[in-house]
Amino acid sequence: MFLGIDYTTWWFLVFGGVISGYAILDGFDLGAGALHLFLKKEESRRIALNAIGPVWDGNEVWLVIAGGALFAGFPIAYAAVFSAFYLPVMIFLIGLIWRAVAIEFRSKEPGKIWRLTWDIVYTFACVVVTLSLGLMLGNIALGLPLNEEKEFTGTMLSFFNLFSFLVAMTTLALFMMHGAIYLAMKTENRLYVKLTVLAKNFTIFFLVAFSLTTLYTLLYIPHLSDKIRSNPQYFIFPVIMILAIASIPRQLKRGNYRLAFVFSSITIASLLVAVAVEVFPNLLYASNNPANSITIQNAASSRQTMKTLLIIALIGTPLVATYTAFVFWTFKGKVKLDEMSY
Amino acid sequence: MDVEILSRIQFAFTIAFHYIYPPLSIGLGLILVIMEGLYLKTGQKIYEDMTRFWIRIFALIFGLGVATGIIMEFEFGTNWATYSKYVGDIFGSALAAEGIFAFALESGFLGILLFGWNRVSSKVHFFSTIMVFLGSMFSAVWIVVANSWQQTPAGYHIVGEGMNARAEITDFWAMVFNPSSMERLSHVWIGAFLAGAFLVLSVHAYYIKKNKHLAIAKPGFKIALAVATIFSLAQLFTGHKSADGVAKNQPAKLAALEGHYDSSATADMYLMGWVDNKTQTTTGIKIPGGLSFLLHQDFSTPVTGLNAFKPEDRPSQVNAVFQFYHIMVAIGMMLIVLTCYASWLWWKGTLFEHKWLMGVFVWAVLLPQIANQAGWFAAEMGRQPWVVYNLLRTSDALSKSVKAEQVLVSLIMFTLVYATLLVLFLYLLNKKIKHGPESQAPLDEKAVEAKSIRENPIMN
Numbered sequence: 001m002f003l004g005i006d007y008t009t010w011w012f013l014v015f016g017g018v019i020s021g022y023a024i025l026d027g028f029d030l031g032a033g034a035l036h037l038f039l040k041k042e043e044s045r046r047i048a049l050n051a052i053g054p055v056w057d058g059n060e061v062w063l064v065i066a067g068g069a070l071f072a073g074f075p076i077a078y079a080a081v082f083s084a085f086y087l088p089v090m091i092f093l094i095g096l097i098w099r100a101v102a103i104e105f106r107s108k109e110p111g112k113i114w115r116l117t118w119d120i121v122y123t124f125a126c127v128v129v130t131l132s133l134g135l136m137l138g139n140i141a142l143g144l145p146l147n148e149e150k151e152f153t154g155t156m157l158s159f160f161n162l163f164s165f166l167v168a169m170t171t172l173a174l175f176m177m178h179g180a181i182y183l184a185m186k187t188e189n190r191l192y193v194k195l196t197v198l199a200k201n202f203t204i205f206f207l208v209a210f211s212l213t214t215l216y217t218l219l220y221i222p223h224l225s226d227k228i229r230s231n232p233q234y235f236i237f238p239v240i241m242i243l244a245i246a247s248i249p250r251q252l253k254r255g256n257y258r259l260a261f262v263f264s265s266i267t268i269a270s271l272l273v274a275v276a277v278e279v280f281p282n283l284l285y286a287s288n289n290p291a292n293s294i295t296i297q298n299a300a301s302s303r304q305t306m307k308t309l310l311i312i313a314l315i316g317t318p319l320v321a322t323y324t325a326f327v328f329w330t331f332k333g334k335v336k337l338d339e340m341s342y
Numbered sequence: 343m344d345v346e347i348l349s350r351i352q353f354a355f356t357i358a359f360h361y362i363y364p365p366l367s368i369g370l371g372l373i374l375v376i377m378e379g380l381y382l383k384t385g386q387k388i389y390e391d392m393t394r395f396w397i398r399i400f401a402l403i404f405g406l407g408v409a410t411g412i413i414m415e416f417e418f419g420t421n422w423a424t425y426s427k428y429v430g431d432i433f434g435s436a437l438a439a440e441g442i443f444a445f446a447l448e449s450g451f452l453g454i455l456l457f458g459w460n461r462v463s464s465k466v467h468f469f470s471t472i473m474v475f476l477g478s479m480f481s482a483v484w485i486v487v488a489n490s491w492q493q494t495p496a497g498y499h500i501v502g503e504g505m506n507a508r509a510e511i512t513d514f515w516a517m518v519f520n521p522s523s524m525e526r527l528s529h530v531w532i533g534a535f536l537a538g539a540f541l542v543l544s545v546h547a548y549y550i551k552k553n554k555h556l557a558i559a560k561p562g563f564k565i566a567l568a569v570a571t572i573f574s575l576a577q578l579f580t581g582h583k584s585a586d587g588v589a590k591n592q593p594a595k596l597a598a599l600e601g602h603y604d605s606s607a608t609a610d611m612y613l614m615g616w617v618d619n620k621t622q623t624t625t626g627i628k629i630p631g632g633l634s635f636l637l638h639q640d641f642s643t644p645v646t647g648l649n650a651f652k653p654e655d656r657p658s659q660v661n662a663v664f665q666f667y668h669i670m671v672a673i674g675m676m677l678i679v680l681t682c683y684a685s686w687l688w689w690k691g692t693l694f695e696h697k698w699l700m701g702v703f704v705w706a707v708l709l710p711q712i713a714n715q716a717g718w719f720a721a722e723m724g725r726q727p728w729v730v731y732n733l734l735r736t737s738d739a740l741s742k743s744v745k746a747e748q749v750l751v752s753l754i755m756f757t758l759v760y761a762t763l764l765v766l767f768l769y770l771l772n773k774k775i776k777h778g779p780e781s782q783a784p785l786d787e788k789a790v791e792a793k794s795i796r797e798n799p800i801m802n
Contacts, residue, residue: 050457053453053456053457054453054454054456054457055453057405057408057453058446058449058450058452058453060408060449061441061445061446061450064412064445065441065442065445065446067416067419067441068415068434068438068440068441068442069438071415071418071419071426071430071433071434071437071438072430072431072433072434072435072437072438073434075426075429075430075431075434075508076427076430078418078419078426078434079419079423079424079426079427080423081419082416082418082419082420082423083421083423083741083743083744084743086420086743086748086752087748087751087752089419089420090420090751090752090755093412093416094755094756094759096409096412097409097410097412097413097759097763098759100405100408100409101405101409101766103405104401104402104406105766105770108402108770108773108774149505149506149742151423151742151743152743301431301434301510302501302511304510304511304512304514305431305432305434305435305510305511308435308511308514309434309435312435312438312439312442312443313438316439316442316443316446317442319442319443319446319447320446320450323447323450323451324450326450327451327453327454330453330454330461330462331453331457331458340456340457340459340460341457
């Protein structure tokens, strides 16, 4: 116990924090990638790539940390989730490979066809990665059929349901909006103007997708809104979420992209918090028999490991925060191309 | 083929392909620290040029290391769910430490290393280079600790029974400093330094052979040669320590390394040979009693053989383990001969007069790569049939919900993707090498005259 909360719950909070960090940070990289082909000129595409160039790799490390955090703290959930989502995970990972090599390889040859090929690979990879993340998130929120050994008993086909499709589209819209806002913050002149238009359009795309998903959840998936409905104090979460979402178009209209970026980051975090509040203390809800659900307690590592992990996090987090801030600060302001650029 | 063999092939294939890159990043990281350090100390343009040239190559290698590395972390869960549950309590904390202490450090400062040359002061840039190098060293620490725990488990107890059993940590530091972790870590680190140093040697030897970029190629070659000589000699000691450790902690593996079957006889050491597992015979060129001498400093002390273990408790692919081990050792010896000879010529002042030697170094880049791969294959196959030594069998470690068809599909995808990546990597690496450093230093006279159009032999 620490501050009245047990170690396992603390680790769940850390894990949630890391997942949110990943979604916010790699979210703008993936969003910038997904909208890459909307930028038509060679120079625009180069500036967009260099806007994420020095940071995308560090952002992806949050995914590695999240994977490690789940493996270490909740090995049973790690084992169940990744073996259940076998092929979606493989597609997601291969998408990440292509995203990384497309960024790296594109600038290495000047040829038009070479660059166009990598532009297409890059956009396609980012869209695939984002959609598969959304698809997995949707299915995790919905729950999976699990046996008593906490192993997945369903088939691949069960992943393709309307709800998960809606979540996947919402994720794509959200990241594209987030990415466009980030790029607008990092660019100037005509490219900036173009991105402000894109940011507005993706915001509309997001608002539509988000509304449909919310409506569908409230109507058809009671276990994802029960807790907030029955506990008035939890209303704070949807309220923050709605306020953050409403602030995005307002800041876009005022041209304050830094603030708009803050609000789209809060939107991403609060969406994840809303899901977490509803599923807690489950990590993976067993849709066939709730008794088989994987909870933070029955999936947890030993007390000793939880303690070790929390110490690692306590030492590591300030370090990571410091040098992440240092790197972002070094590359602050509008993108300028030089001979080391992509 | 069943799920087990497909999953093993997939894991071996993806980790072996991944392992082309991290050792190069670690070794190149060390060389970059030396080069940039010399630039800061002397202020000479040649060191700046060579540093910036190798940073570009580093970027390509690092990029592929990241892209292929992320697969590994999730493959434990996708294909080896039972293993993940079994070791999560132990392996997980090492992996989490790797993420937060190592990966975050190296990829954070990588941005400055690659893009910050004109943005930050030269001291801050040098600091970033050191941090990226240290980050890659730390990541080796945690992953080797985790793997060594699978070889020599320590600091744990078993909770639960049957398929629900799992290992729980009792002593974090006993887990970290398990009996094999430190000797294996030093062996892995040095293997990585050699991989990086020989890449630099190869490229610089190529330039010297072609009379190109000589102002940079020669001093760069010497830096890498010094690193390669020191560490190929040092590798002899860590290798010997590792073998001693295997003898003590994993006798069945040691017996497989030398194809030694008799339960209690003096053991020979082979220079090369062939093991027939059916007839339990090993034939080849050997030093009688050599293994006994190596371990006990006495030619007649008996060494535990494979037959001291039940057939189901010892590796079945004895010949493969034997061959991988002997390839590694033979290459280790070749590297010592090659680097010491070159260093002797350097001392005599005639190093660059032997074009054939430069030709050898162009190709020698493959040797540490092959040795690193072979060493790991010997270590991992020699641990079989266990995934965690004496605790969990590989055949029990699989994901029960994953079907053979799924693994086959993903294995085919990985094969296609990785084959494409390898071709692109070699193409771009070759192109960067051909392009050479952006020479701002005064060109060597000969370099201007000699414009060879011959291809780089490594890539053809």
